[in-house]
Amino acid sequence: MKFNNIFYTFSMITLALLFSCNDDDVTIPEPMTNPPTVNISMNQNVEIATTVNIDGSATTGEGALSYNWNVTNPLGNNVALSNNTATMISFEVSIKGDYGITLMVTNDGGTEMKTGKVTVTNPSFATIDQMGRPAINTVFNFFGDAATKDGYNTTKPDGGNVDSELFKGILDALQGYIGLDPVTYRNVLGLDNATTASVLATDLLMSNKEFRTTYGPADLTDLRLGENLLNGRGLNDDVIDVTLILTFAGDLTSLSGLQQGLISDNVSDNDKTHSDQFPYLASPH
Amino acid sequence: MKKSLLAVIVIFSLTIGLVLFAADHIDAPAVGSLSTGSTIADITDFYAFESPSNSDNYVFICNVSGLTAPSATADVSFDDDVMYEFNIDNDGDAVEDLVIQAIFRDNKVFTYGAVTPENTGLMSNIAVGNTKIETDISTYGSDPSVGSSGGVQIFAGPRDDPFFMDFFRFVDIVNGAGSALGLSVPDPMDGTAYPTAFKTDAVDTFAGTNVLSIVIEVPKSSLGSSTIFSSWVESKMK
Numbered sequence: 001m002k003f004n005n006i007f008y009t010f011s012m013i014t015l016a017l018l019f020s021c022n023d024d025d026v027t028i029p030e031p032m033t034n035p036p037t038v039n040i041s042m043n044q045n046v047e048i049a050t051t052v053n054i055d056g057s058a059t060t061g062e063g064a065l066s067y068n069w070n071v072t073n074p075l076g077n078n079v080a081l082s083n084n085t086a087t088m089i090s091f092e093v094s095i096k097g098d099y100g101i102t103l104m105v106t107n108d109g110g111t112e113m114k115t116g117k118v119t120v121t122n123p124s125f126a127t128i129d130q131m132g133r134p135a136i137n138t139v140f141n142f143f144g145d146a147a148t149k150d151g152y153n154t155t156k157p158d159g160g161n162v163d164s165e166l167f168k169g170i171l172d173a174l175q176g177y178i179g180l181d182p183v184t185y186r187n188v189l190g191l192d193n194a195t196t197a198s199v200l201a202t203d204l205l206m207s208n209k210e211f212r213t214t215y216g217p218a219d220l221t222d223l224r225l226g227e228n229l230l231n232g233r234g235l236n237d238d239v240i241d242v243t244l245i246l247t248f249a250g251d252l253t254s255l256s257g258l259q260q261g262l263i264s265d266n267v268s269d270n271d272k273t274h275s276d277q278f279p280y281l282a283s284p285h
Numbered sequence: 286m287k288k289s290l291l292a293v294i295v296i297f298s299l300t301i302g303l304v305l306f307a308a309d310h311i312d313a314p315a316v317g318s319l320s321t322g323s324t325i326a327d328i329t330d331f332y333a334f335e336s337p338s339n340s341d342n343y344v345f346i347c348n349v350s351g352l353t354a355p356s357a358t359a360d361v362s363f364d365d366d367v368m369y370e371f372n373i374d375n376d377g378d379a380v381e382d383l384v385i386q387a388i389f390r391d392n393k394v395f396t397y398g399a400v401t402p403e404n405t406g407l408m409s410n411i412a413v414g415n416t417k418i419e420t421d422i423s424t425y426g427s428d429p430s431v432g433s434s435g436g437v438q439i440f441a442g443p444r445d446d447p448f449f450m451d452f453f454r455f456v457d458i459v460n461g462a463g464s465a466l467g468l469s470v471p472d473p474m475d476g477t478a479y480p481t482a483f484k485t486d487a488v489d490t491f492a493g494t495n496v497l498s499i500v501i502e503v504p505k506s507s508l509g510s511s512t513i514f515s516s517w518v519e520s521k522m523k
Contacts, residue, residue, distance in 0.1 A: 048411050049388070049395070094413045125368045125521035127407040129316045131309050131331045132517035138309055142459055143468055150315040156406055157379040157517060177462040178481060202379055204372075204515040205333050209343070209505050213334035226513065234334040235346075240450045261482025262458070265451045271492035272445045276337045279429055279440035279500035280344065281447055285355040285493050 033109035036061025040103050040114050046093060048122040053090045056103050063107045072100040074120070093120045129153045130161075132204035134215075134239040140167045140200065161203045168197035174247055178258045187246045189225055196246065207232040216242035220252055235274045235281070240265050310351035310448070310491075316520075323351040325364045326520040329496055330448050333516045336502055342436070343505050345371045345385065347518045348496040351446060358443045358495045359425040363389040366523040369499050370409055373399060373516050375509035380405050383509060384412055387441060387499045394432070394441035394499070395419040399507045409521055436504045444498040452490035454483050 039058035046052055056067055069089050071079040074097025081089050093099060099118040104111055130153055131137075137152050140162075144152070155161040171193040172182035182193055191199075207213070208231045215237035217228040233239060241264045248262045249255065255263070272282035309329055316327035323329065329351035336342035347369050350361050368388050372381035385398035388411060400414035420432025423442025432439045453474070461479025463470040473479045508514055 049397075049413055049417065050390070092417075122403075122410040122413075123523050125370075125409045125523050127409075127519045128326045128522050129309075129328045130517060130519040131328045132515075134330060135309065139459075143463055143470075153316060154407065157374075157515075158406070159379070173466055174459070174462050177465050204374065204379060204517045205331065206513065206515050207333055207343070208513050209335075209508075210512055212340075232333045232335070233331070235332060235447045238449075240455075258481055265455060265483045266485060266487035267449045267451050267489045270445070270447050270449045271489055272447075274447065278336075278338065278344075278431060278438050278502055279444070279498070280337065281346070281444035281498055281500065284358050284425060284443040284445050284495040 033062050033107060035110035035112050036065055036105045036107050038103055038105045038112045038114035040101065040116055042101070042116065042118060044117070045119050045121065048093055048096055048120050051090050051092050052099070052118055053088060054101060054103075054116075054118075055088045056105070057087045059087075059103075059105050061105065061107045061112075062109065066106045068104045068106070070102040070104075074098055093118065096120050096122045127154050127156070130155065130203070132157065132202075133200065134233065135243060136161075136200060136203050139243065140170050142170065155203075157202045157204045160198075160201045162201050164194070164197040164201035166197075167200055168193050171197060171247060178248065178262065179256070180248070180250070180259075186251060188220070188223060188249055188252050189229070189246070190251070205233055206230060213237075215239050216245070220245070235270070238264075238268055241268070323349070323353070325350050325361070325497065326367050326522060327351065328518060328520055329446065331516075331518045332447075335505075339502075341505055342502050343508060344500065344502045345516065345518070346501075347371070347387075347499045347520075348444075348446065348448075349499075349520065350497045351448075351494070352491070353443070353495040353497070355493070355495060361443070361497060363394070363422060363441060363497065365389050365391075368409065368411075368521045368523070370519045370521055371398075371501065371516060372519065373508055373514055375511040375514050377513075377515070379515065384409070385501055385503065386412055387439070387501065389422065389441070392422050393419055394422050394439065396432075396437070396439050396501060399503060399509075407519075409519075437507075438500075438502040440498070440500040442498065443495050446491045446494050446496045448491050449489045450491065451483060451487040454480065454487065458483070 037060045040056050042054040067085050069084045073079050074095045079091050101116040104113045141149050141152055175182045175185050208226050211227045211231055213232035213234045214228050215233045223229050244263050248259050274280050274282055316324050328349055330348045332346040334344050336344050353361055371385040373383040375382045383399040384402045387396050396418050397412050397414040400412045402412045403410050416435050418432045418434045418437055418439050421430040423430045425443050429440050457474045457480055460470040
């Protein structure tokens, strides 16, 4: 019984200790696992239409780590990720604003989370050159100074790229120079210089989807504006001859010797042949 | 070597005193001059035509960096800060209803459009559309790299300059008109009289030179429902 008493007393002491002390001191059977420390690295400011890479590989923790990414776009919608349990993710940003990033990493010790954001901007681009019809700035601003030429390149066609009086003055001068009367001049389309200038002063290329593209037809006796004349611009179109004909040829009847020498520059082809397959242009020299 | 080609032209032009080119090559000093050369923002020519390989499609071409000598072509490259924007007007008000944009990053070109732009006019933002098409920028001496998706094809890289003209003769003739008006213009090229006719043995000033090209082919149906449309192209800098 004495033994029993001793055992009993010991048991009571143990129980007392058990109940009076912190669990940790006594009951944890295995070494403790700490939860992971989550780290993400990324570019926080990017331009729209770029691919963003976010790297979670600097996350540390004991044992096996499982990753779980979530990305929301500026509209609050989830972004589809090709693999949302990888250590690194990448996705394309297509909306301006803040993308929210969340990475949760789990191990035996628990789950830790890190959040971040990627701010997406859409940069502004300002016009420095523009072109619709061929040779307009070169021909019609021929006598213009640097500011005139630079200025023309940063205009837009809405309301006209230029005061058409300027263009009319050039037409008048060129025709007067070779003995034509610019006041009575009518081009092959029957247009006087003021009308021609007002058309050209809005510098865009017109296209009719239902007719094959030609800037000017081979057969000058069959002219249909917007169909086979000034309908788009193809690679083989002799745009300089068309421009010269409109400027100097009048209605193409009874051409003077001077007119005949001015309605073609006598270069009628490119030095290389174009392909009939995309991208059409000949390989470089 | 581009310099050497330019040098020849500069010497030539000193005798005629000109600093501009056609169609729009080196047309204004802000984008290019004979002494500095044409820049990547200098639009030399714009083409818009029905596709030769598919009459349901339309092709837009913007050429830049004119008069590039063959030996210099490999050294000319697009700029990530310069976008090319093709503008489409469907209702005759000369304001773009749709745009096709070509943008460059990391030796690749990508395009959006035809898509309705966020803003019209001189300032543009990237018009992120439904379909982004991407391909490598083609390099000198290699086969063209073509990106394609949804009936759209894109190309960007060096090509032969398709423009042809006896430009110097044209200049000489027009200087005669300027002289007759009393303007200060260069002397006649032959030293005696301005010509009043083109030469029968004409010379293509642009033969043997290259440009950088952006070529985009799209279905006609993507350009709006109107039969007639207008288009123009801009180079735009960030």
